[in-house]
Amino acid sequence: MASAATASPELQYSELVGIDNLPIQRYKIVSKKGATFTLMVAGESGLGKTTFINTLFQTSLKNHIENSARHQKGIHATVEIDVVRAELEEKNFKIRLNVIDTPGFGDNINNKNSYQSLIDFIDDQHDSYMKQEQQPSRNNIHDLRVHACLYFIRPTGHSLKPLDIECMKKLCTRVNLIPVIAKADTLSPKEMSDFKQRIRAVIEAQDIKIYSPPIDLDDQTSAEHAKDLIQLMPFAIIGSESLVKNLKGDLIIGRKFPWGIAEVENSSHCDFLKLRSLLLRTNMLDLILSTEELHYESYRAFKMEEQKSLSSNSDSNNDSIPPIVPTSNSINQRLQNNPLFRKDEEQLKNYFTEKVKTEESRFRQWEQNIVNERNRLNKDLEAVQQQIKELQDQIKELSVKKK
Numbered sequence: 500m501a502s503a504a505t506a507s508p509e510l511q512y513s514e515l516v517g518i519d520n521l522p523i524q525r526y527k528i529v530s531k532k533g534a535t536f537t538l539m540v541a542g543e544s545g546l547g548k549t550t551f552i553n554t555l556f557q558t559s560l561k562n563h564i565e566n567s568a569r570h571q572k573g574i575h576a577t578v579e580i581d582v583v584r585a586e587l588e589e590k591n592f593k594i595r596l597n598v599i600d601t602p603g604f605g606d607n608i609n610n611k612n613s614y615q616s617l618i619d620f621i622d623d624q625h626d627s628y629m630k631q632e633q634q635p636s637r638n639n640i641h642d643l644r645v646h647a648c649l650y651f652i653r654p655t656g657h658s659l660k661p662l663d664i665e666c667m668k669k670l671c672t673r674v675n676l677i678p679v680i681a682k683a684d685t686l687s688p689k690e691m692s693d694f695k696q697r698i699r700a701v702i703e704a705q706d707i708k709i710y711s712p713p714i715d716l717d718d719q720t721s722a723e724h725a726k727d728l729i730q731l732m733p734f735a736i737i738g739s740e741s742l743v744k745n746l747k748g749d750l751i752i753g754r755k756f757p758w759g760i761a762e763v764e765n766s767s768h769c770d771f772l773k774l775r776s777l778l779l780r781t782n783m784l785d786l787i788l789s790t791e792e793l794h795y796e797s798y799r800a801f802k803m804e805e806q807k808s809l810s811s812n813s814d815s816n817n818d819s820i821p822p823i824v825p826t827s828n829s830i831n832q833r834l835q836n837n838p839l840f841r842k843d844e845e846q847l848k849n850y851f852t853e854k855v856k857t858e859e860s861r862f863r864q865w866e867q868n869i870v871n872e873r874n875r876l877n878k879d880l881e882a883v884q885q886q887i888k889e890l891q892d893q894i895k896e897l898s899v900k901k902k
């Protein structure tokens with residue numbers, strides 16, 4: 500730099516720090532460690548959650564899961580929470596990917612709490628991470644905190660159901676919630692855009708916080724991209740586990756109908772490509788960081804607060820004497836001048852006085868009881884002695900008569 504020769508030594512030094520390299524340094528640190536990304540699918544049964552996972556795997560993780568396991572899945576309803584793991588590596592960047600398939604709900608007459616197991620699962624992962632973090636060794640933390648939850652909405656063309664609203668409200672306080680309209684091939688483009696609009700209105704009216712990609716004002720292209728994604732929400736998706744031939748004779752992922760083919764990877768048919776890129780490319784890091792900084796932090800703060808109030812309650816109920824802190828003279832001095840300590844000392848003295856009083860009265864009562872018992876026994880003894888005396892007299896009388 501031309502001005503560097505005339506600049507002050509401090510300035511020259513500061514120019515060498517290389518602040519502009521920080522993003523690259525961060526990238527290097529992250530890429531060395533790799534990342535763990537956990538995605539959950541949730542929603543009513545039969546909406547294509549398992550099929551979606553397999554669609555995502557077909558396109559992105561094809562070499563990482565067994566085909567047999569993949570084919571079994573779509574046929575059967577999911578009956579329990581199931582974790583599918585895979586490892587992705589691209590340009591030395593490793594991602595450990597966990598996809599959590601969940602059983603659909605909404606089949607029962609009373610569906611209240613039917614989604615509770617999902618909420619518990621998310622909370623349990625935060626809890627488990629928090630406990631592992633508090634251990635002395637934190638090298639092998641098993642992290643299954645959910646970074647994004649895709650919530651599947653039935654393509655009714657009307658609006659959100661009360662069960663969807665209830666469930667989404669619970670989920671959005673714990674996880675990055677991304678609503679998706681399932682089976683987008685069953686709605687016409689007009690029906691789809693009206694449906695999206697109605698869902699967005701309900702989400703806003705019900706104050707459901709859905710994930711919103713951050714808009715980077717310094718980067719025009721990424722800001723435009725983020726705005727596009729926000730406008731597309733809720734994403735319309737098509738899932739398919741099979742390849743079909745299109746009009747050109749190419750094999751593509753899609754669903755074949757008498758009226759034509761619904762293509763999964765065609766942006767004029769559905770938003771699958773945009774959603775996949777949000778999850779696995781453009782917004783993965785943001786989903787991970789916002790989970791850490793927002794959802795995990797608020798869970799942690801809530802738990803800490805809960806523990807604090809529990810321990811302060813048990814302290815106030817505790818009948819045992821508070822521990823006396825061993826102190827050196829200087830500490831003693833400091834503590835004695837401390838109003839807090841004086842208050843504690845006062846409390847301790849009162850506690851002792853009360854305790855001594857109670858013990859004394861207990862002793863007095865005990866003493867009285869002993870005296871009463873002694874008197875009773877003495878009386879009994881007197882009565883027995885009297886009886887003996889009378890019997891001896893009778894014996895004497897009888898022996899005199901006998902003579």
Ligand SMILES: Nc1nc2c(ncn2[C@@H]2O[C@H](COP(=O)(O)OP(=O)(O)OP(=O)(O)O)[C@@H](O)[C@H]2O)c(=O)[nH]1
Pocket residue numbers: 543544545546547548549550551572573574575576577578601602603604681682683684685736737738739754
């Ligand atoms: N038309 C259409 N059908 C789909 C789509 N995705 C999945 N299906 C079909 O919907 C049915 C249910 O799919 P699943 O993936 O098992 O649904 P699920 O949500 O996992 O169901 P549960 O595990 O019971 O909650 C299957 O017959 C799929 O082939 C889609 O995008 N469009």
Ligand SMILES: [Mg+2]
Pocket residue numbers: 548549550575576577600601602603
């Ligand atoms: Mg399923």
